[in-house]
Amino acid sequence: MKHADNEQWQEAVQHLLRVNRPEQAEQLVLRRLTQHPQEAAAHEMLCLVLLNQKWRAHEALTAIRQALALDPQSSDAHYFHSIVSLRLDWPSAALEAINEALRLNSFNATYVGYKAVILNAQQQPEAALETAAQGLFLDPGHVECLYQRIRALKQLGRYELARVTLQQLVRWHPNLAVAHAQLGEEALRTQQLLAAENHFREAIRLNPTNEPTQRRLLPLLVHLGQEAQRQRNHQEARRYFLEVWQLNSGNTDARRGLEQLAKESFWLKRQFMRLDAWSASLQNEHAWILYFLVLTPLVALFCLPLIFLSIWAAIQWRFHPDVVMLNQGTFTVVRVVYTLFLGVACLVMFAGLLWFVVWVQTASGLTIGLLLVAMTAGIALIIRHEQHS
Secondary structure, three states: OHHHHHHHHHHHHHHHHHOOOHHHHHHHHHHHHHHOOOOHHHHHHHHHHHHOOOOOHHHHHHHHHHHHHHOOOOHHHHHHHHHHHHHOOOHHHHHHHHHHHHHHOOOOHHHHHHHHHHHHHOOOHHHHHHHHHHHHHHOOOOHHHHHHHHHHHHHOOOHHHHHHHHHHHHHHOOOOHHHHHHHHHHHHHOOOHHHHHHHHHHHHHHOOOOHHHHHHHHHHHHHHHHHHHHOOOHHHHHHHHHHHHHHOOOOHHHHHHHHHHHHHOOHHHHHHHHHHHHHHHHHHHOHHHHHHHHHHHHHHHHHHHHHHHHHHHHHHHHOOHHHHHHHOOOOHHHHHHHHHHHHHHHHHHHHHHHHHHHHHOOOOHHHHHHHHHHHHHHHHHHHHHHHHO
16 A cells, blocks of 8 residues: 555656646645654655756756665766766766666666766767667667767767667657757758758647747747848748747847848839849949939939938838837837938028029039038938938
8 A cells, every 4th residue: 555655656757747737846845754753764855856857957966865864875866967967077986886776776777878978978988878778678669779879870970870779769659749859950061951940840849848848949940030031022021030039039130130121022122122222232333423423413403302202111111010010119219210301401592502502692612512412411311321220
């Protein structure tokens, strides 16, 4: 009866850990320790639940040392001691502890697999590969042994064998998140970006708390969004950038991509961007041609329309839904007012200089030159403000 009671509470703890509720599991273990303070298995389970919580490895070390003091012949206790030691970055102590666990129980594939983990962490891929092979001899479908074999083969540059082992891992465990994460890495290595995206998404679906996979997915989504933008597939690019921004609002590449798409969504804004690119290419090659053949005629003939159109394009872009979402309504009105202020300032400058020309009743080259310089400066300020805002 006592044996059945021991199994029941340990199964309850294991279930709570499987559903990611380590705090409740810890409370259950502490209640057990209150009733049985000298039970080595309870101290082992306490170590396990503490390992499933961040920043509690030192507490887990205290718990497992207590378990070893109560039962030094427990292979599981030595195994947990090895895990704690590696978590605390003590690989030598971890290897010593796992060897002791294997001495007490040499036919446990889980212990063999964790020894391969330690060897891979110590950058010993040949030894890790040999150890993983021993574990796979005991259990051909053991998850850790297959995974550590893949890691060791990749460290050795034997990618074809790693791919074959990865296929074995997927066949044995088709719903394993780490298997799909590895498939994503392999697809990335071979530049199969869409396949990599699908595998990373599947890994996250199977394990939503897997932060390393999420970190690998974000730059891939940004790259796919930029590629879609280059191919003029704006809807697809916006979907990628928006997803990245929702996952990480601080991602500057996603924010820049959304703002660029918002600008390009208006015909007028696209024409300004093309004009900027054309004028920049001319300026880099022939600055004097740009001044006499581009800026002077444009300013002289289209000064006022350009100012009004620039203001209208700025207002359109500022109130685009994506730009409002990115700014969260904080500075949109301020920026629009600032843009309007620049436009009004240019208009006042234009009116003042025009009045001066009429008042002195002259059309001297100096006055016309001042007018052109003033208008050029006004338009340059507005366009520069648009580009850098």
